[in-house]
Amino acid sequence: MIHTVKAGETLFAISEDYRTSLSAIVAANPGINPNMILVGQQIVIPNLPHxxxxxxxxxxxxxxxxxxxxxxxxxxxxxxxxxxxxxxxxxxxxxxxxxxxxxxxxxxxxxxxxxxxxxxxxxxxxxxxxxxxxxxxxxxxxxxxxxxxxxxxxxxxxxxxxxx
The missing domain is CATH 2.40.440.10 (L,D-transpeptidase catalytic domain-like)
Structure with a gap:
């Protein structure tokens, strides 16, 4: 599944919303900087179908x-x-x-x-x-x-x- 980053979201908050560990989200998104995500950025959420x-x-x-x-x-x-x-x-x-x-x-x-x-x-x-x-x-x-x-x-x- 793909999540589109909204204003004010952090990668940690996204991981909590999807009940997926932060490390699993980082692993599913090679090259992502967990400390700097951008509004509109596409984040892969592992283990959920689109x-x-x-x-x-x-x-x-x-x-x-x-x-x-x-x-x-x-x-x-x-x-x-x-x-x-x-x-x-x-x-x-x-x-x-x-x-x-x-x-x-x-x-x-x-x-x-x-x-x-x-x-x-x-x-x-x-x-x-x-x-x-x-x-x-x-x-x-x-x-x-x-x-x-x-x-x-x-x-x-x-x-x-x-x-x-």
Whole structure:
């Protein structure tokens, strides 16, 4: 997978966002100076397929509180979700699923899908009544059976587009 450096990012922060060691990123990018990366620079993230090779994309609408799964540009399914509340908004942007954890426990329900933004993910919930509302600390909540279905369908590297 290729990451394009954005303003304010460091190579260490990129490694944390993708849950990949800094040494692995340096090794995958010969000649890179870890102390000086430039906006717009292309960084290879090892062990993740490029999203263009995956037929699925996920589109999250914060205002509609929906997650739409698309397969080759065609809507496959629309799920209701809970999203971040005031002062803890869900981040808007383009991300990818970098890893997953079944049964993470607590408020995260039965499945956690990590996004390429540290501390954010798509996950189940131990409070199904929160779905459809602005309630989380920024993550996207789904019914447990829905996030399990999503996790069985999409691989790591799947693009996730979060919009207002």
């Amino acid at each position: 999203p263009d090779t995956i037929p699925y994309t996920i589109h999250i609408s914060l205002v509609n509180r929906t997650l739409t799964l698309m397969n080759q540009g065609v809507v496959q399914k629309v799920y209701p979700v809970g999203v971040g509340r005031m002062l803890h908004e869900t981040p808007v942007g383009d991300f990818v699923i970098v890893n997953r954890a079944p049964n993470p426990g607590g408020p995260f329900g039965s499945m956690w899908l990590s996004l390429s933004k540290k501390s954010y993910g798509i996950h189940g919930t131990n409070d199904p009544s929160s779905i459809g509302h602005y309630v989380s600390l920024g993550c996207v909540r789904m019914y447990n059976q829905d996030v399990e279905e999503l996790a069985r369908t999409v691989p790591n590297g799947t693009a996730v587009y979060i919009r207002p």
